[in-house]
Amino acid sequence: MSRLKTDSFVVELPLRANSKQRKIAMARFEAGRQIYNACLGEALRRRDQMLTSKMYRQAILMPHKTEEECKIRNQAFREVRIKYGLNGQYCLDKYATQTRNSWLGQHIDANTAEALATRAYRAVE
Template identity: 40%
Template structure:
């Protein structure tokens, strides 16, 4: 017997309008430069987060946390400890982004 899946999306009316941005050639170069710098900032943060995640997954703390099955709170705390040990917690990632943003790239983006 086939079962129907309930849709998690609600049907709401919405619309999108696009308005072309009219800028001078100079402004276009400035905006392109800023978008490129923002893209580099994003990729730097993403790359660092992925590097830290790989370190966490290779750690003994993480491996031992994976083996905990019975106690959910203990398991969550063990994973949180592994993340914190390698700077993969939210505050450490924000701190990295702040450091990067205070470098040369911060002068080029608003």
């Protein structure tokens, strides 16, 4: 589905915050950055393990000329993704929750951590 090109604009407004508010905002940004990078690293580690696995190499070599062969091959790929924990946008949520169980949890709520995990998964996908 293509988007229609329409005129758009961006408004930038200066943030007026005192030093305490700035400190809180910077701590939240830093915590978010660290959770995202941790989830991204975990997703890349899982992907690398998956790509070097015997199951994945076997799935790649499966024939896929007929519709039935494609279904069997797709099922093999699905099983590999499940085995390595890359089977959907919510697969990193548990990891993000574990990551939050440090000082990061004081600055990032569970919903934000899960959103960052989903974003990291989509980047690797």
